[in-house]
Amino acid sequence: MKPQYERVTIPSGCSIRVYHRQLAQIPFEWHHHPEYELTLTMNSRGRRFIGDHIADYSGDDLVLVPPDMPHTWASTEPIDASAPQVAIVVWFGGDWARRMADCCPEFASLRTLLRRAAPGLRFSSEAATLMRARMAALLDQSPRVRLGAVLDVLVQLAEAQAEPLASPAAHKREARERGSAADVASHARASEAERLNRVLDLLDRRFHEPLRIAELCEVANLSERSLHRYFVRHVGESVGRYLNRLRIGYATRQLTDTRWPIALIATKAGFPNLANFNRQFLSARGITPGAYRRFFETHGHAPKNAAGTPQNLHTRPPSLERPVRRQRHKPSA
Incomplete structure (x- = not known):
């Protein structure tokens, strides 16, 4: 089953993105993205899929997923039927974490965490309790408060007990695929994600210029029709x-x-x-x-009713809000 590429956008003025997900049932959405993902799932029972790892989960489930490793959760029922199932999701870039480790000795252990996270990690119930205790700060409207809470959690997780999830073969395969993708990034047969990222990079750098669709098609080596289809599929909206x-x-x-x-x-x-x-x-x-x-x-602050300001912690990035086609058959253990 081919995982869907998802583009996670970090809000302007922020180093990380936090998402407070609340829903009646967690659907099976097999996907990957280039960011690390730390997810605390609460009030939920079901199955967890990380690379080639498949296992049941229940209660407070805290997992760190490495870049580009396919993953999803799929719930079967809430623990408390009167309350929604909840996931606190933190996305962050590996380059950002490494820069923090380089410039601040207090965060040097982040490098250890990234190394340990190669197969994906499921943390102990004690670590999940630690993150749950930081929920108020993780969901604060202030980006500075959220960032401080995330850094505090990550540093403590670097030393916390954790279970590797995907097999060595699986995470080594993901690493090889990422390396191969980097080698052929300029090749005409690059993957959809690579083509799309070239277009997004161009838009991010030259958004203030009058851009022609032909320029975007050229950098992606795609027809106008294909570019539109890829863009809507992965970003969740049109180029315009x-x-x-x-x-x-x-x-x-x-x-x-x-x-x-x-x-x-x-x-x-x-x-x-x-x-x-x-x-x-x-x-x-x-x-x-x-x-x-x-x-x-x-x-001294923006109007609260001004759309898009500040970051809405209950809204996924546009491409992740897009409905994901349900699969008839899920992998089985």
Whole structure:
């Protein structure tokens, strides 16, 4: 069964992403992504699939999944039927964790954690209790508070007892596949994920420029139709909507971080027409750019009803919100 590639987006101004998932049943969604994933599953029973590892889980289940290892949970029932099943998910980049270890001796043990995590790790019930105790900070609206809680949890997990999950053959195979993918990243037959990442990198670097769809097709070595299909499948929205979100996000930051005139911000964000910028900003944020800036200057924070600000901890990244096609047959132990 081929795992679905998922793009996890780290919110602007954040080092990590936290997601508070609450639902009646955890569905089988076999997928992978280039970020590490730390997941605490609560009030749930079912089966856990990490690489070639398949096992039952119940209660507080704390697992660290390494980059690009296919994984999913699939629940059979809640422990308490009157409450939702819950997962606290933390996504973070390996490069970020290694930089923290390099620059701060206090976090040097993060390197140990990353090495141990190669096959995926299931932590002890004591470690799960530790993370549960940090839930309030992990779900705080302040990115700084969330980051502090995540770092505290990761450092303690570096020394915590844990069970390796995937077999050595499985995680070595994943490592070989990641290495092979890096070697052929510029090849015309690169995977969908590689093609998509080249397009996303171009958009992230040049969102403020007038971009033609032909340029994106060329960098991905795809037809316009295929590019649109890949983009919607993996990102969960069209190229145009994604590009517009980048531009509005940039403009939003400049409204609070600079004293630039709104017309200049619009131009720098990629909107040469001020009236169009005002319409697009109002549609995305529910408030005009001028009113947004005045509110921030008066209250010291963004309007709470401004869409997309701050990060919604209950919302998955766009590609992960996309419905995943159900499989008729799941792997069996």
